[in-house]
Amino acid sequence: MVGDQIARNIKFFRMQKGWTQQMLADQLLVSRSVIGKWENNLTTPDIHLLVKLTNMFNISLDDLVGSQTFEHEILSDVRLKYSSDPEGFDDEVSQVVEYIMKSPLLKEELFRMQSLTIRKQQSLQTIFKAIIDQYEQL
Numbered sequence: 164m165v166g167d168q169i170a171r172n173i174k175f176f177r178m179q180k181g182w183t184q185q186m187l188a189d190q191l192l193v194s195r196s197v198i199g200k201w202e203n204n205l206t207t208p209d210i211h212l213l214v215k216l217t218n219m220f221n222i223s224l225d226d227l228v229g230s231q232t233f234e235h236e237i238l239s240d241v242r243l244k245y246s247s248d249p250e251g252f253d254d255e256v257s258q259v260v261e262y263i264m265k266s267p268l269l270k271e272e273l274f275r276m277q278s279l280t281i282r283k284q285q286s287l288q289t290i291f292k293a294i295i296d297q298y299e300q301l
Contacts, residue, residue, distance in 0.1 A: 169207055169208075170203065170207075173202055176216075177198075185198075
């Protein structure tokens with residue numbers, strides 16, 4: 164159980180940094196396949212590498228190996244702040260937040276988009292919807 168959470172957290176924090184498995188491996192002086200094994204819960208890093216990971220990710224050891232995944236904690240915080248209907252909120256927002264966290268480029272562009280005027284944001288949303296509609300028909 165804890166190993167699975169460590170695996171998810173390593174992948175989550177790596178992706179938060181926008182790093183590939185190879186980039187993380189190079190910094191830790193291990194092979195890319197080692198990172199893949201950690202993220203797939205086939206093996207677990209030793210304590211020395213766990214400490215290196217926490218320093219690289221700028222998190223505590225508890226955040227990395229804690230009883231809940233960091234993603235779960237973020238979603239709980241968001242739920243508390245924005246939700247009046249926790250059941251409906253969980254499914255949709257969890258999926259959106261997870262997708263954004265796994266897509267660093269999209270996250271970056273969404274931050275850029277929020278700095279635009281409302282009218283420009285609405286225009287981009289309309290264009291985005293049209294593009295997705297077209298791709299779904301392919």
